[in-house]
Amino acid sequence: MPRTTVVTGAASGIGAATAELLRRRGERVIGCDLRGAEVSGDLATSAGRAAVVDGVTRLSGGRIDAIVANAGGGPPETLLALNVFGAVATLEGLRPLLAGSPAPRAVAVSSVSSLGPVDERLVEACLAQDEAAAIAAGAAALAAGRPALELYGAAKQALNIWCRRQAAQPLWAGAGIPLNVLAPGVIDTPAAAWILSDPGTRAQMERMAPLRGAHPGRPEQMAAAIAWCAGAENALMTGQVLYVDGGLECLARGERAW
Numbered sequence: 001m002p003r004t005t006v007v008t009g010a011a012s013g014i015g016a017a018t019a020e021l022l023r024r025r026g027e028r029v030i031g032c033d034l035r036g037a038e039v040s041g042d043l044a045t046s047a048g049r050a051a052v053v054d055g056v057t058r059l060s061g062g063r064i065d066a067i068v069a070n071a072g073g074g075p076p077e078t079l080l081a082l083n084v085f086g087a088v089a090t091l092e093g094l095r096p097l098l099a100g101s102p103a104p105r106a107v108a109v110s111s112v113s114s115l116g117p118v119d120e121r122l123v124e125a126c127l128a129q130d131e132a133a134a135i136a137a138g139a140a141a142l143a144a145g146r147p148a149l150e151l152y153g154a155a156k157q158a159l160n161i162w163c164r165r166q167a168a169q170p171l172w173a174g175a176g177i178p179l180n181v182l183a184p185g186v187i188d189t190p191a192a193a194w195i196l197s198d199p200g201t202r203a204q205m206e207r208m209a210p211l212r213g214a215h216p217g218r219p220e221q222m223a224a225a226i227a228w229c230a231g232a233e234n235a236l237m238t239g240q241v242l243y244v245d246g247g248l249e250c251l252a253r254g255e256r257a258w
């Protein structure tokens, strides 16, 4: 039976490229997005998260093989709600549907921005799983003039830590579900237009990425890495945060971090 993979943020960029690659391989994809996918729902809201879980349950008949929690980015006011709480709700809400798969897999899409600098208190607020309190703290940080990129980085860092905490636990590893995180660098999608449309910023980022030819990355290059992590071939790797970033993380953290 062909595998069924749920991809959030499937209407654009990395999610669309992942859905296209898997469909070309003959697999079934249930795409989720605000609009323009099989299931519509706003993952920054609890009603939208419930609509996604209900829609996927209905379309899949209650059985899927992989989750790709990819939807992310978005405006400053929903950065935490989408990039950490929406991603966690996707993974937790759809996990029971993996129970019937012979090779269940889960992938979260993070960012090299998770390396910071970020406000540690904001990361801890997200990890405390009190969404209202975390969002209030994020709004206060924005009102105090903190850049939106810092909130985005905090949300993605919290997502990395949540996945690392969960991956070896009974609900994931104990159920035979590898749970990994892929952290892109700069990928040529609408989300990176603010970097790539400005020649100065684009050139600056190009100088930062050590791997020649890797800046900007293309969505289909990310899709290939996601498809492997979400596929049956990935039988042993779990709990990893993989930087798919042309060497940005390697350069930033150096030889002793792995």
Ligand SMILES: NC(=O)c1ccc[n+]([C@@H]2O[C@H](COP(=O)([O-])OP(=O)(O)OC[C@H]3O[C@@H](n4cnc5c(N)ncnc54)[C@H](O)[C@@H]3O)[C@@H](O)[C@H]2O)c1
Residues within 6 Å of the ligand: 008, 009, 010, 011, 012, 013, 014, 015, 032, 033, 034, 035, 041, 042, 043, 044, 070, 071, 072, 073, 074, 082, 109, 110, 111, 112, 113, 183, 184, 185, 186, 187, 188, 189, 190, 191, 192
């Ligand atoms: N493009 C990059 O350079 C880059 C770098 C690092 C990380 N990422 C991450 O990669 C993932 C995919 O981003 P992309 O570059 O393909 O961007 P994109 O803007 O092309 O696609 C994001 C998709 O998510 C959907 N989405 C946004 N808000 C949503 C919501 N509230 N509920 C449901 N869906 C929503 C959008 O409609 C869109 O289809 C994101 O998690 C992003 O943070 C991207």
